[in-house]
Amino acid sequence: MTSWKTAFAFASLFPATLALQVCTEIQQAVSAASAVYYPCGNLTLEFEACGTENQRPLSAASGVCSPCSGNYDANNAHWVASSTQDAACTVEPATAADVSAIIKLLGKTRTPFAVKSGGHATNPGYSSTPGVQISLTRFNAIKYDKKKETVVLGAGLIWDNVYAELEPLGVVAPGGRVPGVGVAGFTLGGGYNWISNGVGLTIDIVLEYQLVTPKGDIESVTAESNPDLFFALSGAGNNFGIVTQFTFQAFPLGQVWGGLLIHEAADIAEFNTAFANFAVKTTDPKASIVSGFALDDSGNPIAANIMFYDGPEPPAGVFDEFLAIKNISSDISARTLTSLVASAPQTLPPGTRGYFNTMSFFEYTPAILDALLNETKFWGPRVAEVEAGALAGYHMEPFLSTLYTHNSSDTAWPFLRSESQRFVPLQMQFTWNSPKHDTIMREFMEQSAAHLTHVANEDGQPIQQLPLYPNYGLFSIPPERIYGTNLPRLRAIKAKVDPQDVMGLAGGWKLW
Numbered sequence: 001m002t003s004w005k006t007a008f009a010f011a012s013l014f015p016a017t018l019a020l021q022v023c024t025e026i027q028q029a030v031s032a033a034s035a036v037y038y039p040c041g042n043l044t045l046e047f048e049a050c051g052t053e054n055q056r057p058l059s060a061a062s063g064v065c066s067p068c069s070g071n072y073d074a075n076n077a078h079w080v081a082s083s084t085q086d087a088a089c090t091v092e093p094a095t096a097a098d099v100s101a102i103i104k105l106l107g108k109t110r111t112p113f114a115v116k117s118g119g120h121a122t123n124p125g126y127s128s129t130p131g132v133q134i135s136l137t138r139f140n141a142i143k144y145d146k147k148k149e150t151v152v153l154g155a156g157l158i159w160d161n162v163y164a165e166l167e168p169l170g171v172v173a174p175g176g177r178v179p180g181v182g183v184a185g186f187t188l189g190g191g192y193n194w195i196s197n198g199v200g201l202t203i204d205i206v207l208e209y210q211l212v213t214p215k216g217d218i219e220s221v222t223a224e225s226n227p228d229l230f231f232a233l234s235g236a237g238n239n240f241g242i243v244t245q246f247t248f249q250a251f252p253l254g255q256v257w258g259g260l261l262i263h264e265a266a267d268i269a270e271f272n273t274a275f276a277n278f279a280v281k282t283t284d285p286k287a288s289i290v291s292g293f294a295l296d297d298s299g300n301p302i303a304a305n306i307m308f309y310d311g312p313e314p315p316a317g318v319f320d321e322f323l324a325i326k327n328i329s330s331d332i333s334a335r336t337l338t339s340l341v342a343s344a345p346q347t348l349p350p351g352t353r354g355y356f357n358t359m360s361f362f363e364y365t366p367a368i369l370d371a372l373l374n375e376t377k378f379w380g381p382r383v384a385e386v387e388a389g390a391l392a393g394y395h396m397e398p399f400l401s402t403l404y405t406h407n408s409s410d411t412a413w414p415f416l417r418s419e420s421q422r423f424v425p426l427q428m429q430f431t432w433n434s435p436k437h438d439t440i441m442r443e444f445m446e447q448s449a450a451h452l453t454h455v456a457n458e459d460g461q462p463i464q465q466l467p468l469y470p471n472y473g474l475f476s477i478p479p480e481r482i483y484g485t486n487l488p489r490l491r492a493i494k495a496k497v498d499p500q501d502v503m504g505l506a507g508g509w510k511l512w
């Protein structure tokens with residue numbers, strides 16, 4: 001069995017009664033600042049035992065009643081329903097010491113668990129579990145230090161809240177570009193942000209991780225205090241423990257400019273020309289775009305383009321070609337970052353399932369853009385044939401060749417950081433509703449990536465050597481394609497930091 005199949009099988013086979021027993025032990029081990037929540041459904045007998053509808057016994061034996069509440073559902077919830085599972089219990093630790101107590105118990109009992117920040121993982125089981133769901137929502141501190149020009153952020157925050165709090169101070173720690181994305185999962189995978197062209201990935205601006213190691217030690221990890229672990233945390237997800245807090249470098253940010261433009265089918269050729277020109281000609285590090293193709297309700301392709309400029313007005317020439325194209329919807333203005341992020345809402349109807357898949361290209365050439373449009377026209381009807389309402393979209397993100405040079409140190413991801421070997425990510429997104437279509441949608445996404453790889457090779461782009469971005473990656477991608485030449489070093493660090501592979505009890509990208 002491939003490693004992702006093994007991981008899914010392990011978690012689902014763990015006996016629910018044992019997981020519940022561990023929940024009881026966790027409840028007894030953590031401080032009063034933290035809380036454990038249980039499902040509320042089908043508890044008639046237990047309600048009687050506890051005497052109130054919002055209580056259930058910790059176990060048949062204990063006689064101790066504990067609250068079941070909406071927190072249980074919220075702690076399990078994800079952006080896509082396919083990433084949500086019903087845990088035996090959910091726990092909201094409030095202190096690093098409680099996280100330490102929890103991880104020690106989970107390791108000792110070999111109980112499957114999950115760690116969730118913003119819940120935007122699009123791979124099933126990456127931040128959900130039938131075992132113990134750890135929600136970091138109580139780690140919500142935002143502390144700006146003007147003198148040091150740093151921002152401390154709790155690992156349970158979403159970026160929208162960070163921007164809203166920092167905006168009046170005229171600073172930013174750059175993270176998610178659309179609403180709802182979590183600080184921790186985003187950062188631990190890399191983090192393409194709106195000012196990446198100027199400052200790098202979000203991992204490039206981390207100064208300190210507060211980490212609870214798989215052995216339960218609470219450590220401040222900096223490039224100086226523990227260079228190996230700092231390297232490993234910078235891009236290798238949850239393999240090395242649970243981060244409770246990050247310290248980021250802060251950057252000045254005032255009003256920004258931009259928003260969303262949508263173009264209909266007849267104007268997409270012109271849009272592609274403008275996009276290809278922007279991708280090769282723009283050198284201004286304050287400018288950035290994320291663009292995508294999808295089909296509208298009538299099955300016709302549309303191009304959506306979110307533009308960003310770090311300043312209230314972009315210099316002439318930067319976005320003019322895009323602005324000159326006829327559009328069917330335009331929401332462009334000078335605005336706050338919060339307003340710009342909110343201009344691209346990403347809320348899905350309840351129950352929507354979905355995966356991301358990713359590819360990296362050396363460059364978004366006209367041939368690649370044509371191929372992406374063709375894929376949209378090909379897969380859009382195919383997924384709708386499988387299930388009415390299912391959607392297929394492709395999102396292109398051109399960045400400057402200097403993006404990966406903002407960090408002079410190595411990071412777990414990406415394993416290539418040379419200016420001469422520029423690569424740009426693609427995010428493929430398919431959504432549907434029925435669990436019975438999970439497998440075929442995954443296969444479609446894999447087939448699409450295989451076809452695009454062929455097109456890229458024909459276009460003179462041997463993209464198989466490029467790093468794939470874990471935060472957009474489909475779970476069937478092997479770790480070699482993500483961590484590449486960094487894998488031996490990461491595995492050696494893992495053997496020291498997590499010899500019992502406690503973090504292997506949680507889903508997420510693994511190193512083997």
Ligand SMILES: Cc1cc2nc3c(=O)[nH]c(=O)nc-3n(C[C@H](O)[C@H](O)[C@H](O)COP(=O)(O)OP(=O)(O)OC[C@H]3O[C@@H](n4cnc5c(N)ncnc54)[C@H](O)[C@@H]3O)c2cc1C
Pocket residue numbers: 079114115116117118119120121122126127136155175176177178180181182183184185186187188189190191192193237238241242243244346471472506507508509
């Ligand atoms: C709508 C949408 C928009 C996006 N926009 C962007 C974007 O602009 N740029 C970009 O780079 N990416 C983007 N992404 C991808 C995003 O970075 C990943 O989905 C990321 O994993 C989300 O982080 P999270 O905290 O919300 O997710 P979660 O599901 O909470 O966590 C993701 C992974 O991180 C692990 N994890 C979470 N918290 C911790 C912790 N404290 N310690 C250890 N491990 C932890 C989890 O166990 C899980 O494996 C987007 C995704 C979506 C769905």
